[in-house]
Amino acid sequence: MTAATTILLLNGPNLNLLGTREPDVYGYETLDDVEQLARAAAEAHGWSLESLQSNHEGVLIDAIHAAAGTAAAVVINAGAFTHTSVAIRDALAAVALPVVEVHLSNVHRREEFRHHSYISGVADAVIVGAGVDGYRLAVDHVASKLGR
């Protein structure tokens, strides 16, 4: 089997709106900006980046399944599905790839319902509150974990 050379970046519901609304919470950078910086970080470690944003839980789950055997790791901001989706957690556990969970905002400084994540229990690392930098930190962490 050849070594996986791709990092899968997943962004969940409403993150397509980044940079267009609520800049006080989510900043001014767009989803394109996020993808560009994550791609630059992945390429600096010799990987390519596959990026998908979806507002649909099943689409994210299908992408996680497809990552098995093709991706080296998954970086995921599941948006509000973080706090609701046992199904995304189960998909991540099933593929058994390194997972880094990212949140732009510091969810622990926000409403109580954002404090629990179904994903954290199957993630290798969780990065919250670092804004878009969190995505770069996530890719760098995966590289360090995989000895890249």
Ligand code: CA2
């Ligand atoms: O802080 C994060 O990255 C979140 O995952 C963002 C989710 C939220 O439900 C989580 O609790 C924390 C919401 C994403 C919505 O993104 C928007 C971006 C711009 C404007 C409106 C929504």
